[in-house]
Amino acid sequence: MKVCRRETFNAAHRLFNPEWSDEKNLEVFGKCSNPNYHGHNYVLETWVEGPIDQEIGYVIDLKKLKDIIRNEVTERFDHRNLNLDCEEFKQLKPSAENIAVVIWNLLRPHIESQLNLSVRLWETENNVVEYDGK
Numbered sequence: 001m002k003v004c005r006r007e008t009f010n011a012a013h014r015l016f017n018p019e020w021s022d023e024k025n026l027e028v029f030g031k032c033s034n035p036n037y038h039g040h041n042y043v044l045e046t047w048v049e050g051p052i053d054q055e056i057g058y059v060i061d062l063k064k065l066k067d068i069i070r071n072e073v074t075e076r077f078d079h080r081n082l083n084l085d086c087e088e089f090k091q092l093k094p095s096a097e098n099i100a101v102v103i104w105n106l107l108r109p110h111i112e113s114q115l116n117l118s119v120r121l122w123e124t125e126n127n128v129v130e131y132d133g134k
Contacts, residue, residue: 002049003058005065009078012039013094037081042099043122044073046107050115060115072106096123100131108133 015032016025025033032038046069048060080086082094088102100121111117118132 001052001059002047003060003062003065004048005046005062005069007044007046007066007069007074009042009044009074010039011042011077011080011082012037013082013089014038015093015095017093037083040123042077044069044103045120045122047118047120048111048115049118050112060111065111068107068110072110073103076106096121096127096129097131100129104131104133 013032014034014037015029016035017028020028022033022035046065048065050059052059076088077086077099082089082099086094089098092098092102100119103121104117104119107119108117116132118130120128120130122128
């Protein structure tokens with residue numbers, strides 16, 4: 001059985017390589033390399049898979065999952081500049097792929113080990129990434 005909790009957060013970022021010229025960054029990253037940053041309304045889907053716990057009737061308490069996501073992700077990244085405000089991205093490009101991996105690593109210690117975890121991060125309505133720890 002799989003269950004999902006959906007949350008949203010808003011954050012700014014810039015994709016660039018500081019060793020490259022502005023022209024090269026623009027060529028590779030396009031508008032995403034804007035020196036003044038740009039933002040997204042991210043949609044995070046957190047999927048948990050495992051057996052239904054017969055004592056409680058569900059895989060995981062979704063209220064508990066909501067609290068974990070808010071404590072570990074939303075409060076950390078919402079209305080932040082990922083490049084400037086978040087330690088996780090001081091040395092890591094905040095691409096959707098890297099953000100998803102960071103989120104998975106933040107959540108994994110708080111989800112019981114016998115349950116599978118995957119995160120799906122929508123950067124736009126057309127661009128989505130998914131990571132399950134593999």
